[in-house]
Amino acid sequence: MFHIHQRFETLINIWARIASGVRSEREARLANPRRRCQDSLLIARLAELRSLEARAHQQAHDLRTLARWLERDVLALAGPDRATLQELFDFIVDELHQHEPEDPSRIGTMRRALQNQRDDLLAFAGVLDEKLDAIARATAVEGYLVRATCLLHRKPETSGAFWQAWNRLHAAMGRKFYDVYAAVSQAMNSTPRSSSLVENLNSRLRHCLTLRRHLNGSRAWLGLLQFFFNHRRFMRSRCSERIGKSPREAMTGHDHPHWLTLLGLGPLQPRQT
Structure with a gap:
């Protein structure tokens, strides 16, 4: 998106x-x-x-x-x-x-x-259609009323048009309207339009992959790129347990040596004062 x-x-x-x-x-x-x-x-x-x-x-x-x-x-x-x-x-x-x-x-x-x-x-639309159809069957409400409840979320709650549509739907469905509105809101919140993980990975790889042209399509570049992302530590994350760890450390639960050592350059030498 x-x-x-x-x-x-x-x-x-x-x-x-x-x-x-x-x-x-x-x-x-x-x-x-x-x-x-x-x-x-x-x-x-x-x-x-x-x-x-x-x-x-x-x-x-x-x-x-x-x-x-x-x-x-x-x-x-x-x-x-x-x-x-x-x-x-x-x-x-x-x-x-x-x-x-x-x-x-x-x-x-x-x-x-x-x-x-x-x-x-448009893949998200098919998922949402199935959820709205399931809500219509579960609540015994016409499908077009459930869809109208979904469209109600386009209007800001501070506008008069929102409350006019709210009153019309409430009059058409009666007490069922509150259950339908809550179910539709939950269905929309659980239907993301895109995968944040894919978007994040795509944004990271987009610029890196454009630099491979001078390597004549060598697979070594893709291997190096895979190594970098597997061993680069997270600077920040919504999951506190991932901060300061690389994807390899987070998945295996074990620390790994310095990346220079992983590349075969030998163990790090202590700093000389």
Whole structure:
């Protein structure tokens, strides 16, 4: 989730900087007095720059709109069922495909990344659908009312719209509403949209794996990387028993020698004063 949003924001910022650069060039040409003697050339270039600036601004605006839809409507936990989310996801991919001719390399890369990861990004929706169906069967409540209770979590509790929807659902379900609301809240809290462990590992490996190109694909690099992560001690952790220990120490329960010794360089020599 984090990386796909980050890539989308990077693409938006690139096009915003393109628009800003075109505007700066246009203002610089207007401020240059030596250009006044070439009025016809200046007018033609200014018209070209205005058109390019307008297209860049529109491109950044459209991409920002698609990114907000993806974040708030498609990849949000409180949303419609998986089939509907897949249709919305495909719509965003199709819109990116229409903008792709303006920037085939960057927008095309973003479009392919979304298209290839659709099932993985929407995997949480299938899990949540099963939980909501189970709640509907257990409480003998219509499925659309359970889904509406899920969508209720999209609204802030301080808003009037939240309490209006709360009252409508309460009137439709009666006393069962409180049990349904509690069960839906628990189901949503136990359905993460991504694995924090995978995201953490991915963020650690992403930069390391890009450095292997100069090693001609040698497996020694992957072995060294595996050795590093297995023996690097945790500086901080939610589990207090892991702090100051490496993954190998945490899993085996035994201390290991210094990493230089593990690499076969012999035992550490005492410091000489």
